[in-house]
Amino acid sequence: MWGLFAKVAKCLPAEAAHRAAIVTLQHNLGPRPARLTAKVNLKVSVAGLDFANPLGLAAGFDKNAECFNGAMQLGFGHVEVGTITPKPQPGNPKPRVFRLPKHQAVINRYGFNSHGMDAAAQNLQKMAAARTGVLGVNVGANKTSPAPIDDYHRAVARLARYADYITLNISSPNTPGLRNLQTKQHLADLLAAGRSGLAEAGLDSALPAKPIFLKIAPDLHPGDLAAIVESCVDAGVSGIIATNTTLARPEYLDGAHAAETGGLSGAPLFEAATAILADVSRRSDRRLGLIGAGGVAHGWQAYAKILVGADLVQLYSGLALQGPHLPGQILHQLAAMMDADGVSAPDQIKGQIVDPAAAIKYARALCEKI
Numbered sequence: 001m002w003g004l005f006a007k008v009a010k011c012l013p014a015e016a017a018h019r020a021a022i023v024t025l026q027h028n029l030g031p032r033p034a035r036l037t038a039k040v041n042l043k044v045s046v047a048g049l050d051f052a053n054p055l056g057l058a059a060g061f062d063k064n065a066e067c068f069n070g071a072m073q074l075g076f077g078h079v080e081v082g083t084i085t086p087k088p089q090p091g092n093p094k095p096r097v098f099r100l101p102k103h104q105a106v107i108n109r110y111g112f113n114s115h116g117m118d119a120a121a122q123n124l125q126k127m128a129a130a131r132t133g134v135l136g137v138n139v140g141a142n143k144t145s146p147a148p149i150d151d152y153h154r155a156v157a158r159l160a161r162y163a164d165y166i167t168l169n170i171s172s173p174n175t176p177g178l179r180n181l182q183t184k185q186h187l188a189d190l191l192a193a194g195r196s197g198l199a200e201a202g203l204d205s206a207l208p209a210k211p212i213f214l215k216i217a218p219d220l221h222p223g224d225l226a227a228i229v230e231s232c233v234d235a236g237v238s239g240i241i242a243t244n245t246t247l248a249r250p251e252y253l254d255g256a257h258a259a260e261t262g263g264l265s266g267a268p269l270f271e272a273a274t275a276i277l278a279d280v281s282r283r284s285d286r287r288l289g290l291i292g293a294g295g296v297a298h299g300w301q302a303y304a305k306i307l308v309g310a311d312l313v314q315l316y317s318g319l320a321l322q323g324p325h326l327p328g329q330i331l332h333q334l335a336a337m338m339d340a341d342g343v344s345a346p347d348q349i350k351g352q353i354v355d356p357a358a359a360i361k362y363a364r365a366l367c368e369k370i
């Protein structure tokens with residue numbers, strides 16, 4: 001049945017297929033991953049939170065917190081909803097999302113289409129009791145906001161009580177000026193706004209503390225990365241999500257949609273995002289939690305991200321291109337690879353090969369043994 005659903009979805013325009021997937025998961029219809037047979041334990045603890053496994057659904061799929069419970073049933077140990085903006089906004093004109101199946105890639109310029117924080121809060125409250133995994137709430141600024149940093153404060157203050165962790169997303173390429181918040185000069189103010197949002201919600205000094213993660217772009221210079229890591233450590237940020245979509249276009253990218261404006265994700269992002277993750281890992285030296293995103297569609301890719309230092313791994317494009325069996329498959333591949341490597345928990349491989357090319361080579365070779 002799911003094979004048929006995936007085939008039908010592929011015939012729909014990308015945004016219609018996205019909507020169909022949300023409705024399906026809202027009704028909790030989706031394949032359940034088979035029980036793991038390998039003798040490994042995939043549990044992970046990061047920032048004081050316990051995750052059943054390291055794999056999560058990245059932000060952008062469940063933008064309005066409508067189907068996170070159904071998504072968790074696909075096998076994800078955590079789901080990050082959002083990006084949620086304080087006020088509702090329509091996003092960019094359609095079409096604004098494109099599949100590039102030949103390249104296993106997606107280009108999107110959704111532009112933070114959001115029902116706004118009040119609608120999201122209602123959904124989060126309604127569905128809280130049925131939740132089975134860790135929930136992240138990813139927030140951003142409205143496109144026409146006169147004071148974008150205040151938007152982060154407002155969204156955190158409104159939504160933090162429903163979240164296990166909060167992500168400040170300053171790396172979407174589709175909101176003009178947003179990525180400028182990644183510069184050192186703005187970062188301290190942004191992170192302070194996140195903290196003051198928690199304080200307004202009465203959660204800043206709560207125990208356990210509510211973790212804040214920062215989501216960064218893959219198109220940063222090494223100098224920017226150094227400043228981001230140090231600002232995060234100084235501000236008490238719990239983790240960095242590396243990375244969002246890229247503005248870069250590899251030369252080999254061709255086909256009908258290759259020239260569309262927007263952020264590129266999926267397979268062409270994998271190596272660059274893993275390199276940025278490795279760089280953040282080296283610079284943060286275990287002072288921050290690390291979440292690797294970008295181009296994961298197989299267990300070996302998740303394995304490589306953990307090898308360079310990720311605690312958790314997220315994906316989105318793989319799900320859109322391959323369908324709802326993907327998370328279960330990746331968990332099985334990950335467990336089998338750990339078994340073949342003689343390790344029993346993800347923490348035992350985390351940060352063991354910091355050179356990204358070497359980590360990718362190792363993970364690929366290990367995958368061939370399973």
Ligand SMILES: Cc1cc2nc3c(=O)[nH]c(=O)nc-3n(C[C@H](O)[C@H](O)[C@H](O)COP(=O)(O)O)c2cc1C
Binds near residue numbers: 060110172316
């Ligand atoms: C269609 C689409 C919409 C996205 N929307 C968001 C978003 O609203 N907020 C966000 O932080 N990231 C968003 N992302 C980025 C993903 O969360 C992820 O960081 C990126 O796509 C890399 O992972 P992937 O290669 O597995 O897709 C979006 C990605 C896609 C493909």
